[in-house]
Amino acid sequence: MQSIKSVAVGPLNARMTFHSDFCEKHTYTRGNKDVVKPVRMMILNGKVVCPRCELEADEKKLQRDLESQIEFSQRTKNFNTLEKRSMFRDRTVSRATFDNYDVSEPEETKNKNRMMDLIKHLQQGEVFNIFLQGLPGVGKSHLGYAALKALNVPPDPDNPKDMGKSCLFINMEEAASAIKDSFSNKESKYTEPYVTQLMGDADYLVIDDLGAETGSEHSDSRASDFIHRLIYKVTSARQDKATIYTTNLTSKKLYQMYDSKLVSRIMQKQQYIVFKETSDKREMELPF
Structure with missing residues (x-):
């Protein structure tokens, strides 16, 4: 499935189709309280997704891949x-x-x-x-x-x-x-x-x-x-x-x-x- 980032670089009219539902997993802090900030869902390849959740998942995967590369680089230090x-x-x-x-x-x-x-x-x-x-x-x-x-x-x-x-x-x-x-x-x-x-x-x-x-x-x-x-x-x-x-x-x-x-x-x-x-x-x- 295409990622949100890959869709975002396409033409504007092909970039996204919004859905009527909202994702309410995301919050921000106001004073001492966490306040829900609804994010409108979108349809991506026939699937209803939250664009922010998708981006966060992509970022976590990139972070895991980077950490894996750094870790393996440290482990190959002895070999080198x-x-x-x-x-x-x-x-x-x-x-x-x-x-x-x-x-x-x-x-x-x-x-x-x-x-x-x-x-x-x-x-x-x-x-x-x-x-x-x-x-x-x-x-x-x-x-x-x-x-x-x-x-x-x-x-x-x-x-x-x-x-x-x-x-x-x-x-x-x-x-x-x-x-x-x-x-x-x-x-x-x-x-x-x-x-x-x-x-x-x-x-x-x-x-x-x-x-x-x-x-x-x-x-x-x-x-x-x-x-x-x-x-x-x-x-x-x-x-x-x-x-x-x-x-x-x-x-x-x-x-x-x-x-x-x-x-x-x-x-x-x-x-x-x-x-x-x-x-x-x-x-x-x-x-x-």
Whole structure:
């Protein structure tokens, strides 16, 4: 049936046909009393209706539709975290999936299958951390982001209680650089509290390239107090959440760079995926 609004935009002579009856549901206030204000009924598509009731019904429907859109937008906020809030050193990582993780060596196949199996356990509600360890260029970041893609499922539009899960990929060197920039750039939103809360709140987090943020991967120096504080705050907030770490460093080197208590916290509830024999994929891609 046409709405009152759609009829109202038509030619005047086709706009309405009045009926002899009146609707007495509508009132206005005079002094302290509600006074009935009769509204003349009209015939719309062969049906006698109150134009004001029809308009109010249309407005309520529009309001419900708007509220539904806002509510679903809030529920998809978690789903959009991965794309809108992640911090990359190399943006091409954002295209990584399990499907485009090419395997040519036995260790690659084993590690890809292990990661996919671990993700199934996370999807079932288990909570543990995953530690991807090995030389640069073997695909650790790729597998880490692919894991988030698999975990990043939008909420069920028919279930208003389903808020979805938030996934986040943070390259530690990029995060540390952004925070340090905020010290002098007051316009930057990437303050230490903002970044640590962002990382702490995510349901699933990849901390990419742990150790590179210190700038001391190939030296004997230790991480700064700033880096220790940053990682400590994040790990404190994630005691009951799954975190995936990627690093080029050995466990011995991690203990050398960071406080032993911090490393022990990072290593809690870990499932390891170690690359020892996989070739550097980036070298293989060179045209010479």
